[in-house]
Amino acid sequence: MATAYGPIDIEWRYEMRRECQEILPGLFLGPFVASKSLDTLRNLGISHIVCIRDAKEAFSVRPRFPERFKYLTLDVEDNEEQNLIRLFPGAKQFIDSAIGQGGRVLVHCNGGISLSPAFVVMFVMQHYQISWEDALHLVQNRRYCISPNGGFLTQIKEYEAIYKANVAHASFPQTQRAAPRRKREVDDDDDDDERQVALFSLWRLVFIENPREEDRKRPLVQNDSQEVDPNAMET
Structure with a gap:
């Protein structure tokens, strides 16, 4: 990789x-x-x-x-x-x-x-x-x-935290996402709320309770020395 x-x-x-x-x-x-x-x-x-x-x-x-x-x-x-x-x-x-x-x-x-x-x-x-x-x-x-x-x-x-939380949520065993429930009516809104709670819990697990060991960041490549083109429209 x-x-x-x-x-x-x-x-x-x-x-x-x-x-x-x-x-x-x-x-x-x-x-x-x-x-x-x-x-x-x-x-x-x-x-x-x-x-x-x-x-x-x-x-x-x-x-x-x-x-x-x-x-x-x-x-x-x-x-x-x-x-x-x-x-x-x-x-x-x-x-x-x-x-x-x-x-x-x-x-x-x-x-x-x-x-x-x-x-x-x-x-x-x-x-x-x-x-x-x-x-x-x-x-x-x-x-x-x-x-x-x-x-x-x-x-x-x-966005790094967002995509990693989604990856973790997708790979998390279904049996651990939610405990079995007794009979009740579940509508779409309840399902959406449950997914959001599970996603947030996984985010906390991955990024707060178990942070990465390496927290050092490499310096980004700097372009301060580059020539400026006065005719260029940069976006």
């Missing part, structure tokens, strides 16, 4: 920020400009595109070839208050379905710096069932210029 998300030998060049990179087999990340090149999309074998944009960019950041590719368009505000976790399941389902059918997916926003990388980091984290930190480094090793804003980074960290 370690080799799946370890560092790779790549020499990053500034102009590569205007290209897309393959993050994991069949999943590409890049800027909007990469999604406008039909030749590029054809050469990469892209079949599906996730277009993530701020609503005010809708006039320019939009599906360009709807007759050739299957699109998922997400209107997302590029600010630290935007809830990404609520929007992520739909994006994940679209990507999973595309790759499962043998397709290849490009995920892009305007600049490929903050918005779309946040979604891809969350996808990689759950796909490989790794920590938010390892997922961030995996994506950053392949697209060095990414820099999710502080609010997005906080949600990426929070």
